[in-house]
Amino acid sequence: xxxxxxxxxxxxxxxxxxxxxxxxxxxxxxxxxxxxxxxxxxxxxxxxxxxxxxxxxxxxxxxxxxxxxxxxxxxxxxxxxxxxxxxxxxxxxxxxxxxxxxxxxxxxxxxxxxxxxxxxxxxxxxxxxxxxxxxxxxxxxxxxxxxxxxxxxxxxxxxxxxxxxxxxxxxxxxxxxxxxxxxxxxxxxxxxxxxxxxxxxxxxxxxxxxxxxxxxxxxxxxxxxxxxxxxxxxxxxxxxxxxxxxxxxxxxxxxxxxxxxxx
Amino acid sequence: xxxxxxxxxxxxxxxxxxxxxxxxxxxxxxxxxxxxxxxxxxxxxxxxxxxxxxxxxxxxxxxxxxxxxxxxxxxxxxxxxxxxxxxxxxxxxxxxxxxxxxxxxxxxxxxxxxxxxxxxxxxxxxxxxxxxxxxxxxxxxxxxxxxxxxxxxxxxxxxxxxxxxxxxxxxxxxxxxxxxxxxxxxxxxxxxxxxxxxxxxxxxxxxxxxxxxxxxxxxxxxxxxxxxxxxxxxxxxxxxxxxxxxxxxxxxxxxxxxxxxxxxxxxxxxxxx
Numbered sequence: 114x115x116x117x118x119x120x121x122x123x124x125x126x127x128x129x130x131x132x133x134x135x136x137x138x139x140x141x142x143x144x145x146x147x148x149x150x151x152x153x154x155x156x157x158x159x160x161x162x163x164x165x166x167x168x169x170x171x172x173x174x175x176x177x178x179x180x181x182x183x184x185x186x187x188x189x190x191x192x193x194x195x196x197x198x199x200x201x202x203x204x205x206x207x208x209x210x211x212x213x214x215x216x217x218x219x220x221x222x223x224x225x226x227x228x229x230x231x232x233x234x235x236x237x238x239x240x241x242x243x244x245x246x247x248x249x250x251x252x253x254x255x256x257x258x259x260x261x262x263x264x265x266x267x268x269x270x271x272x273x274x275x276x277x278x279x280x281x282x283x284x285x286x287x288x289x290x291x292x293x294x295x296x297x298x299x300x301x302x303x304x305x306x307x308x309x310x311x312x313x314x315x316x317x318x319x320x321x322x323x324x325x326x327x328x329x330x331x332x333x334x335x336x337x338x339x340x341x342x343x344x345x346x347x348x349x350x351x352x353x354x355x356x357x358x359x360x361x362x363x364x365x366x367x368x369x370x371x372x373x374x375x376x
Numbered sequence: 377x378x379x380x381x382x383x384x385x386x387x388x389x390x391x392x393x394x395x396x397x398x399x400x401x402x403x404x405x406x407x408x409x410x411x412x413x414x415x416x417x418x419x420x421x422x423x424x425x426x427x428x429x430x431x432x433x434x435x436x437x438x439x440x441x442x443x444x445x446x447x448x449x450x451x452x453x454x455x456x457x458x459x460x461x462x463x464x465x466x467x468x469x470x471x472x473x474x475x476x477x478x479x480x481x482x483x484x485x486x487x488x489x490x491x492x493x494x495x496x497x498x499x500x501x502x503x504x505x506x507x508x509x510x511x512x513x514x515x516x517x518x519x520x521x522x523x524x525x526x527x528x529x530x531x532x533x534x535x536x537x538x539x540x541x542x543x544x545x546x547x548x549x550x551x552x553x554x555x556x557x558x559x560x561x562x563x564x565x566x567x568x569x570x571x572x573x574x575x576x577x578x579x580x581x582x583x584x585x586x587x588x589x590x591x592x593x594x595x596x597x598x599x600x601x602x603x604x605x606x607x608x609x610x611x612x613x614x615x616x617x618x619x620x621x622x623x624x625x626x627x628x629x630x631x632x633x634x635x636x637x638x639x640x641x642x643x644x645x646x647x648x649x
Contacts, residue, residue: 195561
């Protein structure tokens with residue numbers, strides 16, 4: 114279970130990107146986070162695995178408070194949190210297998226990883242997962258030779274190699290064409306069920322969000338302003354989430370929130 | 377308010393155009409030009425040129441050059457050992473220099489190293505770059521004596537100055553997403569460097585190594601002249617014995633060796649990119 118309480122993130126002295134955000138994810142579920150660019154979706158996911166340092170508030174994953182971990186305990190926590198990226202973030206010049214095995218870097222000792230001498234069970238797991246998503250025949254290809262959809266599968270498998278307790282997907286389909294994008298969403302949903310995983314997906318495509326997830330969280334100005342079933346997300350709620358021009362939004366964010374609170 | 381559409385037949389209000397000057401202020405422009413001229417004349421007039429000596433020297437130079445023709449490869453075995461020593465100096469100094477450059481480049485990359493380490497790395501590069509190889513060679517010849525060791529140490533430092541700087545700049549341009557992905561997987565600092573940074577800089581690394589080998593081969597002939605071993609030492613000895621035709625032959629051999637090495641490395645580098 115993931116429990117985020119009173120999360121605040123400010124960059125420098127500027128206005129808060131996340132302000133007093135609360136979210137609970139109990140057990141297995143596939144959750145879409147929607148919202149205009151700049152609403153704080155990416156920052157929220159990155160606060161969870163501490164690629165971004167939260168300013169204040171707490172994030173608990175299965176009873177462990179992630180917000181104050183340092184050094185090796187932070188790495189122990191991170192290896193239990195899988196992340197999938199918009200740009201895939203594969204190591205282009207390494208093979209697909211090396212990319213997949215790099216999901217084990219938090220577990221294997223330095224020299225074994227540097228010499229590519231991974232434990233047999235890691236290699237078994239890698240082949241098993243690659244077969245599951247249909248990329249096993251690419252094991253020795255260089256990652257940059259694959260198509261977008263195949264590369265994102267490598268990204269998904271790398272995350273699953275971590276034996277994660279939760280998956281974070283930051284716009285996993287934004288760099289893909291509509292067809293592969295649906296395939297990746299489908300894959301994330303079924304993997305969430307197979308491995309009993311909570312999956313948080315930042316996504317711009319509301320149709321896909323409604324179709325493939327069980328719960329939708331709408332963010333605006335660094336807060337959650339919608340949280341419900343896909344069927345609850347009607348036109349009015351959509352307007353509320355996406356109202357306004359993203360660039361101008363940040364400028365008068367504070368004002369709108371105050372007005373919304375007053376009205 | 378919109379501009380009225382002008383009649384295409386009427387002459388335009390302005391009919392001259394000149395390219396704006398690089399320095400728009402004319403006073404500044406002309407005083408700079410004047411300053412350069414005055415300085416040039418002054419510098420030329422204050423440096424001691426001994427015209428008589430130059431006049432005497434010209435026939436001597438002619439004698440040297442006529443003595444150098446035709447080039448004569450009198451002792452090929454001497455040239456061969458010199459050339460082989462130069463090659464060994466170039467290879468060893470490239471391996472040593474590039475090997476040291478890699479950790480220094482990581483230290484000197486702003487995006488990876490903590491501030492004090494970054495400053496140390498940059499400091500090493502600046503020191504390695506600030507002296508011409510000849511000066512470093514003179515220092516090393518004094519420190520470790522005549523011979524190839526002085527040459528190897530000199531060129532290793534020369535290699536660090538160039539390779540570490542270029543490599544550090546490449547490291548600062550890496551795709552950060554790949555680093556982020558491995559950090560998110562819980563990977564430690566050094567294994568992240570090996571997995572996410574090294575593959576990205578590898579092509580540049582190999583290209584720089586080949587280029588630096590070329591460069592070291594050239595420079596090792598030059599530092600040999602001040603006593604750091606190799607073909608440069610052979611050349612200098614020939615000059616000392618007034619053996620100009622032999623010296624000229626050695627010079628031609630050096631040029632041929634450098635051209636050959638550049639041709640080979642050029643091919644390899646084209647294949648790499």
